[in-house]
Amino acid sequence: MTKKILITGAAGFLGSHLCDRFVNEEFHVIAMDNLITGDLKNIQHLFDLPNFEFYHHDVTKFVHVPGKLDYILHFASPASPIDYLKIPIQTLKVGSLGTHNLLGLAKEKKAIILIASTSEVYGDPLVHPQSEEYYGNVNAIGPRGVYDEAKRFQESITMAYHRFHGLETRIARIFNTYGPRMRLNDGRVIPAFIGQALRGEDLTVFGDGLQTRSFCYVSDQVEGIYRLLFSNCVEPINIGNPDELTILDFANEIIKLTGTSQKIVFKPLPQDDPLQRQPDIAKAKKVLGWEPQVSRSDGMAATYNYFKQLSKEELFKSEHKDFSKHIRR
Ligand code: UDP
Numbered sequence: 213m214t215k216k217i218l219i220t221g222a223a224g225f226l227g228s229h230l231c232d233r234f235v236n237e238e239f240h241v242i243a244m245d246n247l248i249t250g251d252l253k254n255i256q257h258l259f260d261l262p263n264f265e266f267y268h269h270d271v272t273k274f275v276h277v278p279g280k281l282d283y284i285l286h287f288a289s290p291a292s293p294i295d296y297l298k299i300p301i302q303t304l305k306v307g308s309l310g311t312h313n314l315l316g317l318a319k320e321k322k323a324i325i326l327i328a329s330t331s332e333v334y335g336d337p338l339v340h341p342q343s344e345e346y347y348g349n350v351n352a353i354g355p356r357g358v359y360d361e362a363k364r365f366q367e368s369i370t371m372a373y374h375r376f377h378g379l380e381t382r383i384a385r386i387f388n389t390y391g392p393r394m395r396l397n398d399g400r401v402i403p404a405f406i407g408q409a410l411r412g413e414d415l416t417v418f419g420d421g422l423q424t425r426s427f428c429y430v431s432d433q434v435e436g437i438y439r440l441l442f443s444n445c446v447e448p449i450n451i452g453n454p455d456e457l458t459i460l461d462f463a464n465e466i467i468k469l470t471g472t473s474q475k476i477v478f479k480p481l482p483q484d485d486p487l488q489r490q491p492d493i494a495k496a497k498k499v500l501g502w503e504p505q506v507s508r509s510d511g512m513a514a515t516y517n518y519f520k521q522l523s524k525e526e527l528f529k530s531e532h533k534d535f536s537k538h539i540r541r
Contacts, residue, residue, distance in 0.1 A: 214263070216240045216281050218323075220271050220314065221288035223250030225393045226328070226386070229434050230285055231255055235264055242277060246270035248302060249290050254393050271310040272302075281321040283441060286314045287328045289363075293356060293482060294399035300358040307362025308369075315373045318381075326382035326441045327370050329448060332360045333385060336486040341456075343492035344385070344448050354484040367448060374446055382440050387452025387491045391430030391511065392518035396526065402427070402512075405463060406519045409470035410527055419481030421460030426490045428453035429511030432504040439500040452491035453504040469512055 217234050221227035222243030227250065234241050235258055243255060243266045258264040269275065271288050288310055290296060290303045311327060318325040334342045335350030350360045373379040390402045397407065408415050428451070436451035457465075463476050496502045519527075 214238065214240050215283065216242065216279070217283040217285065218242045218244060218277055218281055218317075219285045219287060220244045220310070221250060221286075221328075222266065223247055223252055223254050224287065224291070225254070225391070225395065226389065226430070226433065227285075227287040228254035228393055229391070229430050230287065230437065231258060231264070233434050233438060235261060238263065239283075241265070242267065242281075244269050244271065244275070245288065248299065249295055249395070249398070251395070271313055272305040273313075275313045275317050277317065277321070281317070281323045284314055284318050284323050284325040285328070285437070285441070286311060286325065289328065290359070291330075292395070292398040292400045296359045297355055300355075303358045304362045307359070307366045311366045311369055315369060315379065315381075319373065319377050319379055324380040324382070324441065325370070326384060326437065327366055329367050329383050329385045330359070330363050331385060331387040331450070331452065331489055331491065332356065333364050333367065334486075334489075335360060336484060337488065340488050341454060341490035341492040342450065344450060344495055351484050355482070356484050371446075381446055382443070383446075383448040384437050384440055385448050385450045385491075386433065387428055387450065387489065388425050389428045389430055389433040389452070391515055394515070396519065396522065397529075401425070401459060401462070402515065403519070405466040406470065406516055407527065409466060409472040409474065410519060412472070412474060414474045414477040415463045415466065415472075416479045417460055417463050417476050418479050418485065419459075421463065421476075421478070422458050423481070423485060424456050424458050424488045424490065425462070426453050426456040427508060427511070428504055429506035429508075429514075432506050435505075436496060436500065436502045439502050443500055445499050449495050449499065450491040450493055451496055451502075452493065453508075454490050454493055455504075455508060456488075456490040465508075465512070469516055
């Protein structure tokens with residue numbers, strides 16, 4: 213019998229790649245998104261398939277799915293520092309109220325639910341690399357606090373549903389992930405640098421550029437999530453690529469990759485921008501038999517190819533999303 217899976221945030225970057233994977237694995241995929249930050253162009257190639265359907269719905273409202281449901285992947289959330297600044301309350305609501313609704317749905321349907329958590333639960337980490345045992349160093353009231361605390365609450369309520377209701381739950385702590393379908397103008401460093409190179413602008417490095425990140429290619433991330441869903445691992449697990457580098461070195465890599473003759477300019481470091489980030493993936497290796505396969509040079513080449521084929525209009529328009537119509541005062 214065909215297994216049915218609900219994927220929230222389905223029109224977003226990670227959500228759309230997960231839709232592809234589960235459609236290809238012959239699941240019946242129910243995709244859900246309120247399209248505040250997601251974009252239908254990421255999933256339109258799936259619309260005509262018999263095992264794919266899309267619901268335009270905001271999961272902070274009661275979520276109804278008719279019939280049986282075997283799995284839920286909760287990937288709905290703004291996921292870039294610019295989004296948290298523009299839509300802080302939606303960010304808090306989708307991680308808290310949205311997660312509550314989806315846990316309730318999972319309980320009703322006896323479905324296994326996997327929630328997308330984040331390396332942001334470690335905040336600006338004082339322990340390096342970050343293992344799952346580390347409790348984090350988060351500023352609850354800073355600009356990133358709306359995301360960090362929503363995700364920490366999300367982990368907490370998910371564990372409570374597991375312990376109190378016996379729900380089958382999984383928690384993926386997702387570290388920086390990149391690839392085709394990232395939003396060009398969401399402010400994240402990879403689309404920012406590639407967009408700047410393609411437009412012939414200087415590359416904006418924040419702070420002194422000595423802060424570090426570790427970038428995971430999307431196909432590796434999807435494989436990790438897939439394995440986690442079908443494992444019996446209830447405790448949170450890091451999924452990311454430990455290959456760490458400074459943002460300044462990364463900017464220089466982008467200059468080489470794109471052949472741009474532009475230079476690097478330095479801008480102020482945003483508040484609470486973590487100084488270092490690298491996942492400890494010992495647990496994922498042991499429990500899921502998973503580790504990243506795609507090198508940064510291969511992953512970045514594929515990502516650059518994706519951005520290169522965008523139209524001039526897409527490349528030059530500033531943030532195309534107008535959030536204002538979604539905001540109720
Ligand atoms: N960053 C940068 N220039 C940009 C955009 C981002 O130097 O134009 C830096 C940012 O300050 C951070 C790193 O790149 O240190 C990664 O930022 P991103 O927003 O991609 O992810 P996050 O901070 O959530 O890891």
